[in-house]
Structure formats: C-alpha cells, structure tokens
Amino acid sequence: MVGYTPILTVFAICCDMFLTSTVYFSIYCAATRNRPRVLSRAILPGFLSGLMLKLATYCWFLTNHYLSPVVTFPIVSADYGLITALYGSLVFKDVKGLVNCFIFIVASCVVLTGSLLTAFSKV
Structure with missing residues (x-):
C-alpha cells in the first residue's frame, strides 16, 4: 500500500x-x-x-x-462491545450481583485474550 x-x-x-x-x-x-x-x-x-x-x-x-483487515476486524468488533459493556457496568451499574460480576470479568478476560492472540497472530 x-x-x-x-x-x-x-x-x-x-x-x-x-x-x-x-x-x-x-x-x-x-x-x-x-x-x-x-x-x-x-x-x-x-x-x-x-x-x-x-x-x-x-x-x-x-x-x-x-496489520491486515482480516486481523483488525475481529479485534475492533470485539473491543467496541467490551468498551461499551465496561462503560455501562462502571458508570450505570448495569452488572449487579457477585455471580454476574464474576461472569462479566471472565467474559472480559476472554475477549481481551482473543483480541491479543489475534493481534499477535500477525507478528
């Protein structure tokens, strides 16, 4: 390019x-x-x-x-949702209860891990 x-x-x-x-x-x-x-x-x-x-x-x-669009599209698509969920849970207190907080933290870690592995797959 x-x-x-x-x-x-x-x-x-x-x-x-x-x-x-x-x-x-x-x-x-x-x-x-x-x-x-x-x-x-x-x-x-x-x-x-x-x-x-x-x-x-x-x-x-x-x-x-x-990077290539094949690598960046999954990262951007997943991270928009993660940032929106973090904003909603921290500002508006959308996630309530200990079990829901645990599920939210695990899901956030899975999204971050997937994004990092996708990014490092290009290296």
Whole structure:
C-alpha cells in the first residue's frame, strides 16, 4: 500500500458527515420555519462524541494499514462491545450481583485474550 494515508480517508469521511449533518439541519430549520429546538446541554457532548468517533476511525484505518483487515476486524468488533459493556457496568451499574460480576470479568478476560492472540497472530 504505497502512498496510502489513512488521514486523508478519515478527512474525507469527516467532511462527508459534516456536510450531511449540515444539510439535515438546514432542512430541519426550513421545516420549522427557522425556529429549531436545540437542547444547548447536548451540543458539547455531541461534539466530543463525534471527535472520539473520528479518532477511533483514524485508529482503525491505521491498524488496517499496519496489520491486515482480516486481523483488525475481529479485534475492533470485539473491543467496541467490551468498551461499551465496561462503560455501562462502571458508570450505570448495569452488572449487579457477585455471580454476574464474576461472569462479566471472565467474559472480559476472554475477549481481551482473543483480541491479543489475534493481534499477535500477525507478528
């Protein structure tokens, strides 16, 4: 992959998402006769989550560049679910009870072990 730059791909995706959301918001403003209801408390978290998504997308393209997509896809697919589950269990206390916590820890260890073994299979 000579000359492949993941940053240009992510930049194109970011521009596409920005233009699409601008068009959707313009249509919404036109439909509400320029009186949109915007929750001001949601603007900064929405902006920050978009930045996190773009950083994750860039990292995914970067790992696709150095490893192969066959290796990176299982890792990324499993780790998204693991991070979401960790966030839900730590912030929202989704996992309750000693047995459920034990099962969650064992499942997290299995996912991490599988991701590490998949990554080291390329080395």
